[in-house]
Amino acid sequence: MNSYIPHSDLNLVRSLRKSDHDAFEMLFKRYGQKLFMFSLSYLKEADQAEEIVQEVFLKVWTNRFSLKTGTSFQSYLFTIAFNSIKKSFNRKAKENQFRLELVDQLDDGRDCVEYENNFQLVLTKLDGFISEMPERRKEVFIRRKQHGIPVKQIAEEFGVSAKTVENQITEAMKYLKKRFEEELPGGLLFLSLFLEN
Structure with missing residues (x-):
């Protein structure tokens, strides 16, 4: 695994496209905490932030064969995270809409x-x-x-x-x-x- 430490995201993504678990682990260690803090800043709850991180990397692994090597991997990760956060907010809003309406009526x-x-x-x-x-x-x-x-x-x-x-x-x-x-x-x-x- 040491051979990956000095490598750029580009090299790790290339390896990940070949289903390299070590490359995946390295990218997770490199960005997992950053994504967690990013998600936590919006969601304010650690368990929900952890779910976002898991969702992001699950998507990365699922789509590993089609990952692009000519774009910023970090931007790719944070875009997925931000979209997941927005979906989380939208989902909560829909689930709680009946409660908000009830507040108005009461x-x-x-x-x-x-x-x-x-x-x-x-x-x-x-x-x-x-x-x-x-x-x-x-x-x-x-x-x-x-x-x-x-x-x-x-x-x-x-x-x-x-x-x-x-x-x-x-x-x-x-x-x-x-x-x-x-x-x-x-x-x-x-x-x-x-x-x-």
């Missing part, structure tokens, strides 16, 4: 403490009620309502008809309405959020 001028307590209570109850559903129904509901995945795509993923997916969502909504009516009538505000999607 904000009716009450004092901040009461508002925060009610908001957290509704979210806690919602998560609990969803967890009580049959596994398949729960998965379908979460993918459609929280992740915003189209019905057709969900149907293809589960190998069922779009009608079956719609029926599962309808049953899930009925169940949530019933549970909120039983335990937290005020929490029914959330239904309008889900029905929009």
